[in-house]
Amino acid sequence: MTEILDGKAVAKTINEQTKARVAKQxxxxxxxxxxxxxxxxxxxxxxxxxxxxxxxxxxxxxxxxxxxxxxxxxxxxxxxxxxxxxxxxxxxxxxxxxxxxxxxxxxxxxxxKDADGLGATVQGMLFGDSLENYTVAATPQGVMTLLAQYNIPLKGKNAVVVGRSQLFGRPMFALLTNADATVTLAHRYTEPTTLKALLKNADIVVVGVGIPNFIQGEDLKKGATVIDVGMNVVDGKATGDVNFPSAQGIADYITPVPGGVGPMTIATLLENTVTLAEQNQ
Missing domain, CATH: 3.40.50.10860 (Leucine Dehydrogenase, chain A, domain 1)
Structure with missing residues (x-):
């Protein structure tokens, strides 16, 4: 049975913690x-x-x-x-x-002051797995928080990130690598048969290419964890990059769209902001 990763609920907890931290400034x-x-x-x-x-x-x-x-x-x-x-x-x-x-x-x-962790300096620290304090782009950091909240193991797992943007794919690749996963970075131009082969071997799939239903349930490995970063509108409804109905029953864990990664992104951005306040006091 597929378990839904409730980003909205986790974001609520983060927001409550952030509010308490802000009050102490x-x-x-x-x-x-x-x-x-x-x-x-x-x-x-x-x-x-x-x-x-x-x-x-x-x-x-x-x-x-x-x-x-x-x-x-x-x-x-x-x-x-x-x-x-x-x-x-x-x-x-x-x-x-x-x-x-x-x-x-x-x-x-x-x-x-880099609240969203997109500058070359902080992204260099991320890719170098620096021990210093630095911010990380809110969407991929929110994904990591969500995975941790549900105790999904990453060490030694095969992960595929589909999407290579500076805002999502590249920092997502680095975060998973720093967590000791074996990570492949793919994108919308990856040859289809190559991508399908990668997905069939992936324990963790994180996708954000902005193409509705880009990945189907049949593409996934049984028992995979699927994180859908896509946010598209099809026939007036929010739709992810993963075909949600077809993935249910195949994936062990999956994020919904909406209510998955979106709330985590905003919560993480605001969490980053108060962290900067604390560090810069």
């Missing part, structure tokens, strides 16, 4: 969010994060960029926020407007 905890207001998805996500932050006592400063913004102008904005002592953490909400070089923006964020 001597100065306000503030998250600055840079985003493109013309992107409907970004508008939605920024609103969700701001509302949840307010419930936890975290202030937000949502900063829309103009349609004529350049990479240089956004970097200047980031540098001003880096120097602003009232700002605890900075989030750059992807995607930004066309033509802006996002990786340069991510890396302009000071490591001690």
């Amino acid at each position: 001597k100065k306000p905890v503030t998250l600055a969010v840079i985003y493109d207001p013309s992107n409907d998805g970004s508008q939605l996500y920024v609103g969700m994060k701001s509302r949840q932050a307010a419930k936890l006592g975290i202030a937000t400063q949502d900063i829309p960029i103009s349609t004529d913004a350049t990479t240089e102008s956004v970097i200047q904005l980031v540098e001003e926020l880096n120097d602003d002592d009232s700002i605890t953490g900075i989030l750059v909400q992807s995607p930004l407007t066309k033509g802006i070089k996002e990786r340069q923006i991510f890396s302009a964020v000071a490591p001690h």
